[in-house]
Amino acid sequence: MKKLVLFLTIMFMTMSYGQEIKQIPQINVNGEGKVKVTPDQVCISATVETTGSNAKEVKKQNDEKMDAVLKFIKKMNVPTADFRTKQVSLNPIFDYEKKKTTYNANQTVEIVLKDLSKYDELMEGLVQQGINRLDNVTFESSKLAQYQSEARKLAIKDAKLKAEDYVSVLGQKVGKAITISDNSQVYHPQPLYAAMRMKESADAGASNETLAIGEIEITANVSVSFVLE
Template sequence: MKTLSLITLLLLTSHNLLSQEKNFIDHPYIETTANSDTLVVPDNIYITIVLNESDSKNKKSTEELETTLEQTLKKLNINTQKDLSLLDYSSDFKKYFLKGQNILKSKNYSLLVHDAVIAGKVLAALENVGISNVEIAKTEYSKAEELVENLKSSAILKAKKYANKLANPIGQKVGKAIFISDTSSTPFNLQGQVAGIQIRGAASIYGNRATEPILIDFQKLKFETQVTVRFTLE
């Protein structure tokens, strides 16, 4: 009985959908597709910093390296409480147990900065204090969601403009939209990637312990949306 009821419900639903589609097709309409895109400079730059006792040839503990790291970043007016976070903590117990050596500890940090200039200053400053296990992990645009919504609105307006251009030569006007489809690909496909980085200065990087500024150029992030809209013809 339940199976029969389910089949009946599916048949009714299919019939309603077909009726709606037929009613829709019966209306004279015009369909256009439009794109809207832009390039933006990333304003969230994540830098991974690894503090490892072995990097300093065991001359400094991770605690000492942490103090040096925090002091160096504060000199650059970076809010370490807000923008510096600990990713993980590890110790090489295997070496300790097998060789009887001191435990070699390491800590991984993530630092958030908001422009390429500060990122370059961080790389140079940390290298100067002996912290060189540093890399740019990913980039993002903080207002990506708002940007994408604005691009979709722009694409819809373009779609209507195209529709009017097509309808005018035949003496017709574009009416209300009766169907809108967002056919965009993933708008955040470049978020998180760091392709296209160019580093200049500091003998790229750090030949002869160079002290000149490090200039970093980030590839701009491209955001693109696409919509398909059907308008009635009057």
């Protein structure tokens, strides 16, 4: 009796395992969706940096420059909610050869400028007021989430069209999607705009247009597995 029960159990397990590993005819394809939009805002990360031998004096000078920078930003009518202090530091730097300690103070402000017509004036003014390092300048869209959604839908449509192309010559049809993987990455183009070049233009009183906004290409990439019918 025990042998019979064991035999039936093994048969049931074998049948179950056979059912589990049964393969479903399917096709795996990649799809891509692209949406091109003109940026309507720019995010600027700018830093005031001061170095000297006296920590207190270095911090004081750096604070004074940043105070002038913040007042200038307000004068440009940038809303308070659109700029903030991102980082503040004061660090000792020891020179082992000269056996001397100097101090480095820096403070970073992040600005979201939604009126791109003010870009050149703002950038030149920041340098004039004491900004000596631009860490990042990124052109963005305020409707990024909306455009990402559009790109994802286009990517799924592209994947299905590819699958239909492949199976059309086989006399089969594309069925339901059984797996979807999102492989998307968002890329923001950045301008080559050196701080020193801005300072030279500002000192010379130049009013040349330096901004070429271009377009942001928002891309979505997906991998989809469809059942074949």
